Amino acid sequence: xxxxxxxxxxxxxxxxxxxxxxxxxxFGQKPGRAFRAGITIGIGFIGINLVIGLxxxxxxxxxxxxxxxxxxxxxxxxxxxxxxxxxxFASKVGAFVIPIGLAVNILMLVTRTTKTVNVDLWNYWHFxxxxxxxxxxTGSLPLGMVAAAINAAIVLKLGDWTAPMVQEFYGLPGISLxxxxxxxxxxxxxxxxxxxxxxxxxxxxxxxxxxxxKRFGVFGEPVMLGLILGVILGLLAKYDAxxxxxxxxxxxxxxxxxxxxxxxxxxxxxxxxxxxKAFIQKRFAGKEFYIGLDSAVAIGHPAxxxxxxxxxxxxxxxxxxxxxxxxxxxxxxxxxxxxxAMVAPxxxxxxxxxxxxxxxxxAVGLLxxxxxxxxxxxxxxxxxxxxxxxxTNISSICDGANPLTWILLKLMQIFG
Amino acid sequence: MNxxxxxVACGTGIATSTVVADKISEAxxxxxxxxxxxxxxxxELRSYADExxxxxxxxxxxxxxxxxxxxGLSLITGVGxxxxxxxxxxxxxx
Numbered sequence: 001x002x003x004x005x006x007x008x009x010x011x012x013x014x015x016x017x018x019x020x021x022x023x024x025x026x027f028g029q030k031p032g033r034a035f036r037a038g039i040t041i042g043i044g045f046i047g048i049n050l051v052i053g054l055x056x057x058x059x060x061x062x063x064x065x066x067x068x069x070x071x072x073x074x075x076x077x078x079x080x081x082x083x084x085x086x087x088x089f090a091s092k093v094g095a096f097v098i099p100i101g102l103a104v105n106i107l108m109l110v111t112r113t114t115k116t117v118n119v120d121l122w123n124y125w126h127f128x129x130x131x132x133x134x135x136x137x138t139g140s141l142p143l144g145m146v147a148a149a150i151n152a153a154i155v156l157k158l159g160d161w162t163a164p165m166v167q168e169f170y171g172l173p174g175i176s177l178x179x180x181x182x183x184x185x186x187x188x189x190x191x192x193x194x195x196x197x198x199x200x201x202x203x204x205x206x207x208x209x210x211x212x213x214k215r216f217g218v219f220g221e222p223v224m225l226g227l228i229l230g231v232i233l234g235l236l237a238k239y240d241a242x243x244x245x246x247x248x249x250x251x252x253x254x255x256x257x258x259x260x261x262x263x264x265x266x267x268x269x270x271x272x273x274x275x276x277k278a279f280i281q282k283r284f285a286g287k288e289f290y291i292g293l294d295s296a297v298a299i300g301h302p303a304x305x306x307x308x309x310x311x312x313x314x315x316x317x318x319x320x321x322x323x324x325x326x327x328x329x330x331x332x333x334x335x336x337x338x339x340x341a342m343v344a345p346x347x348x349x350x351x352x353x354x355x356x357x358x359x360x361x362x363a364v365g366l367l368x369x370x371x372x373x374x375x376x377x378x379x380x381x382x383x384x385x386x387x388x389x390x391x392t393n394i395s396s397i398c399d400g401a402n403p404l405t406w407i408l409l410k411l412m413q414i415f416g
Numbered sequence: 417m418n419x420x421x422x423x424v425a426c427g428t429g430i431a432t433s434t435v436v437a438d439k440i441s442e443a444x445x446x447x448x449x450x451x452x453x454x455x456x457x458x459x460e461l462r463s464y465a466d467e468x469x470x471x472x473x474x475x476x477x478x479x480x481x482x483x484x485x486x487x488g489l490s491l492i493t494g495v496g497x498x499x500x501x502x503x504x505x506x507x508x509x510x
Contacts, residue, residue: 082430119492119493119494122431123431170476172489174495175493221459221460221463222457259428259429259430262430263430263434263455266430266431266435267434267438270434270435270438273435274435277494278494281494291493291494291495293432293492293493294427294428294432294492295427296426296427296428296431296432296474296475297427297432297474297475297489297492298427298475298476299426299427299428299458299475300425300427300473300475300476300477300478301475301476301478302476302478305458305459305478334457337427337459338427341427
């Protein structure tokens with residue numbers, strides 16, 4: 001036990017490589033490959049740390065100045081899912097999340113309580129994130145691990161439940177999408193869609209995606225989005241021209257670099273996730289099982305893209321007008337497709353309805369993200385991210401605004 | 417033979433496309449084909465497509481492209497993986 005404690009206390013940059021190396025060996029990787037994978041993950045983590053520094057150090061002061069000038073108190077920076085994923089994997093719960101997620105999946109397959117063979121190990125980070133928040137709130141690692149396990153089980157059930165709809169709408173036979181973020185919106189979207197059915201006038205409106213994508217295209221390019229938002233924030237902060245343009249470039253840089261850094265993390269995870277995938281698929285294969293994938297495979301659908309593009313300006317607008325919101329949307333503006341990936345099949349691709357539902361969940365989500373920001377920041381510090389003195393708080397939309405994560409957190413706090 | 421340019425597109429430009437890029441790069445190494453693989457989000461594909469010899473996507477593509485497109489979903493599910501890799505290699509040999 002003391003060895004485990006020692007490893008957990010080494011800090012993410014050292015802990016993650018060791019964990020991935022050991023997991024690699026356990027799944028039968030050659031020591032050389034497992035070792036390289038471990039080192040790669042550590043490097044990815046260092047890279048993300050650098051980019052978060054770039055983001056917080058530039059956007060933090062601008063947000064503060066904007067607060068003073070404008071009287072809008074958006075001083076919680078949305079760092080985006082790449083940072084949230086890194087925080088999650090680097091947390092103490094994250095160290096155990098791969099075995100936990102696999103164990104839950106195998107147990108449920110054996111007991112026939114799920115049909116989904118979730119081969120998408122990368123997205124176990126959502127479960128780790130819930131666990132990390134619970135641990136940050138309660139100080140208890142076991143409670144965090146339990147929360148992660150429950151989250152994994154719920155998401156598998158959501159994957160099963162939505163599989164027929166997803167398969168038909170997206171044309172993905174044999175696939176389910178047990179995705180911790182996308183699937184969480186299904187239980188909300190179904191009743192909201194039913195509600196829309198009952199509202200006269202509104203229930204007749206249809207909108208097709210084709211035109212919208214072209215007009216809102218720029219919102220789909222994170223680099224441009226970063227540049228524009230950076231410049232606007234610079235102006236609102238009353239920076240001079242030089243500082244404003246520099247802020248714009250820095251934010252474009254964050255949008256470009258952050259995913260690159262997560263890609264390194266991802267590369268390090270591939271050997272372990274491929275081995276685990278082979279292990280679990282060999283035992284549970286055939287027609288009666290769904291293959292659980294990342295909802296990224298559905299994002300290309302015009303309805304999902306169009307809905308998400310329209311929701312980008314709406315999200316910023318909502319952030320400005322919702323009383324009590326303190327989150328400055330940034331990093332996850334490019335992540336909105338994941339929020340609506342499983343809403344689109346429910347509305348049968350009706351962009352108008354998807355946007356309406358999306359706006360509701362974002363409005364509530366911003367308040368959730370504001371609510372969890374102290375814990376989100378704490379989890380980041382626990383995971384050895386460096387924050388400047390007196391730094392702004394951070395949060396994210398994915399998964400800081402995730403209702404399922406939030407409900408699990410609040411439930412677990414009762415026990416903590 | 418020249419270096420071939422492959423663009424791998426997915427919802428994030430990171431998650432599933434990294435797995436696919438990894439598999440294509442390994443297969444090409446085995447076959448002795450020189451490739452330069454770029455990953456992108458499906459919403460950015462338009463800006464990358466012009467310079468590519470081949471597009472591999474794990475998600476649905478809305479637009480039509482002048483470049484050949486192969487669906488790479490099998491490389492994530494593992495079902496029918498070898499056939500898709502063969503198809504990719506065949507396309508790059510052209």
